Amino acid sequence: MPAIPDADARGASTVVIERLGSKGDGQVRIDGAWISVPRTLAGEEVRIAFDGDQARLLEIVTPSPDRMIPVCPHFDRCGSCSLQHLSDGPYRTFKQSLVINALKSRGLEPHVEDTWVTPPGTRRRMSLAARRTKAGVQLGFHSRRSHDIVDISTCPVASPEITRKLSALKELAAPLAPLKGEMVLKVTAMPNGLDLHVTNTATFAAPHDVMMAG
Structure with missing residues (x-):
């Protein structure tokens, strides 16, 4: 069900994140448009402030059970990683779904193996x-x-x-x-x-x- 923003006096709104977008941002549909909310997960109730077609996270009201503490101290500011706050199992499922959905969009439905995740500290x-x-x-x-x-x-x-x-x-x-x-x-x-x-x-x-x- 589309989340309806409930704006308070300071311009903030409380919404429920509906899904993860392909780039790892949480997304909520408002007035028929998908709004990206970085650093959020599906099912989370959050407070946001709007900035065009983007939103800035103000507060996580109800965190997802899939949420974890990011291992990187720079995660909140750095734009290089997007899903360090998502636990391992759901992360693997999300990555596998990206491949499956891309193939389905081309009319293909092959078997897709489980996701293999590169271990930390190995990027050369x-x-x-x-x-x-x-x-x-x-x-x-x-x-x-x-x-x-x-x-x-x-x-x-x-x-x-x-x-x-x-x-x-x-x-x-x-x-x-x-x-x-x-x-x-x-x-x-x-x-x-x-x-x-x-x-x-x-x-x-x-x-x-x-x-x-x-």
């Missing part, structure tokens, strides 16, 4: 953004639907070979990151160390700094 490739600010260099991922960079100190998804070097990568980026825009660091963990590809360095970076970074 990451694309990090770096930007120079008055407070220093930011290094990390973009926040959700934003060009802001979430400065990370760890990443449970990435391999330890990469996470151990985050502070070193930030130090490397310090003389090279631009004042406007951002530098991109593509990092790959290889058997003999990290392979690093850097683009969008500052135009004022001294040749000596570039050489030392290399």
